[in-house]
Amino acid sequence: MSVLTVEELHAALALRDLTDPAQGPHAVQLIVDSIRTSLGAAWPYTEIWTRRDHPVVPLADNYDNLGYATDAVTREARYTRYISDTEVLRSHTSAMIPPALRELAKSDASDVLMICAGICYRRDSVDWQHTGTPHQLDLWRISRNVTLGEPELEEMIARLVDTILPGQTYRTVPAVHPYTIHGRQIDVLLDDQWIEIGECGVAAPHVLRMAGLDESWTGLAMGPGLDRLLMLRKGIRDIRLLRSTEPRVASQMLDLLPYKPVSSMPPVRRDLSVVVGASADVSAEVLGDKVRAALGPDADAAESLEVLGETSYDDLPTAARERLQLTPGQRNLLVRLVLRPVDRTLTDAEANSLRDKVYRALHEGPVMELIAS
Structure with a gap:
C-alpha cells in the first residue's frame, strides 16, 4: 500500500482550510454560517453541534464506521491518501460523523444537528470545478424525539438551496451511499448543464447502531460541496480563484456578492x-x-x-x-x-x-x- 511521505503529509497539512476562521476570513465561512442560521431557524428545538476535527483520521471512521464495504474501490490508494495502515487524510467531512455519533450516544441530548466543515483530500480531475483538496460540509440531524424520513429530507434540501442559491432550479436524482437509505444527489441547473452540489439521504440505521444509538433514533444526512456552492452563489467559473492571492480576486472572496472578473490571462x-x-x-x-x-x-x-x-x-x-x-x-x-x-x-x-x-x-x-x- 502506498503511503504519503513525511514531506507530502506536511505539505497537505500546511494548505489553508478556507472553512476555518482561525486561518483567516473567507466567503466559504459565510456559506456555512448561512446554512447554520437557516436550519437553526427551521429547527428551533434542535441542539447544534459544530465539530472541527484534525484532518488525519482513523481509517475506520473514514470508511468502516460509515458502512463502506471492505473492498470498496474508494479505499484504494489511488483515491485515498494513506498516512499508515490505520490512518488517512480524510477524503470527506463525513469522517467526523462517527465520533460525533458516539459522543451523542453517551450524552443526554435527544435532537441534534451536527455541522462538520473542513478541507478534504482526494485524487481528482483537473478542470474548472474540481480540485484534489475540496471543502465540504456534513449536516446530520439525529433525533429520538422526531421521526426523520424522506418528507423531512425534502424540506432540508429545499431550505439549503433556497438559502444559498435562491431562485435556482434544482433537482434530486437517486444515488447510493453506504451511510444512507433513500439516497439522493442534488443538482442545480447552470445554463444548460446540471451541476452537482451535494448528496444526501436518510441516515442508514446500521451506521447509527454501530455508534451505539438504538432503534429510537432516526436521522438525515447531507453533504454539500462548499466550493461548488460558493462558486454558484458568486458566479465563479474557475475553482482556483477561491484560493487566489491576487489582491483583486482575494478581496472578492470575503463576501457573497457576485464576482466581478479581473483581466483574464491567456491560456x-x-x-x-x-x-x-x-x-x-x-x-x-x-x-x-x-x-x-x-x-x-x-x-x-x-x-x-x-x-x-x-x-x-x-x-x-x-x-x-x-x-x-x-x-x-x-x-x-x-x-x-x-x-x-x-x-x-x-x-x-x-x-x-x-x-x-x-x-x-x-x-x-x-x-x-x-x-x-
Whole structure:
C-alpha cells in the first residue's frame, strides 16, 4: 500500500482550510454560517453541534464506521491518501460523523444537528470545478424525539438551496451511499448543464447502531460541496480563484456578492502524446492527481487536463509503433494540457517547463517525444 511521505503529509497539512476562521476570513465561512442560521431557524428545538476535527483520521471512521464495504474501490490508494495502515487524510467531512455519533450516544441530548466543515483530500480531475483538496460540509440531524424520513429530507434540501442559491432550479436524482437509505444527489441547473452540489439521504440505521444509538433514533444526512456552492452563489467559473492571492480576486472572496472578473490571462495549450501500459489507470482522477504532484507548487497553473484520444497498440500504424517503441498491450494517449495561472501570463519557456514535468509524469515509454501546439 502506498503511503504519503513525511514531506507530502506536511505539505497537505500546511494548505489553508478556507472553512476555518482561525486561518483567516473567507466567503466559504459565510456559506456555512448561512446554512447554520437557516436550519437553526427551521429547527428551533434542535441542539447544534459544530465539530472541527484534525484532518488525519482513523481509517475506520473514514470508511468502516460509515458502512463502506471492505473492498470498496474508494479505499484504494489511488483515491485515498494513506498516512499508515490505520490512518488517512480524510477524503470527506463525513469522517467526523462517527465520533460525533458516539459522543451523542453517551450524552443526554435527544435532537441534534451536527455541522462538520473542513478541507478534504482526494485524487481528482483537473478542470474548472474540481480540485484534489475540496471543502465540504456534513449536516446530520439525529433525533429520538422526531421521526426523520424522506418528507423531512425534502424540506432540508429545499431550505439549503433556497438559502444559498435562491431562485435556482434544482433537482434530486437517486444515488447510493453506504451511510444512507433513500439516497439522493442534488443538482442545480447552470445554463444548460446540471451541476452537482451535494448528496444526501436518510441516515442508514446500521451506521447509527454501530455508534451505539438504538432503534429510537432516526436521522438525515447531507453533504454539500462548499466550493461548488460558493462558486454558484458568486458566479465563479474557475475553482482556483477561491484560493487566489491576487489582491483583486482575494478581496472578492470575503463576501457573497457576485464576482466581478479581473483581466483574464491567456491560456496556453500543450498537446502531449504519451505512452501508457496496458493496465494503466487513465481516469481523470488519477491523471489529475499525477499532474498536481508533478507540478508541485505550480499545480494551480493547470486549468484543465483532457484525454483527446486513445489508440491501442494494434490500431497504431507500424511507423508510429516503431517511432514510439511501443510493445504489445501498450497504448498511446493524446492529452491536452491547458495552463493558465490566475495571476500572471506564462512565458513560452515557463509553459514548456511545466509541460515537460507533466509529460514525464504521464509517459511510460522509452522514447521521450513531446508534441506541443
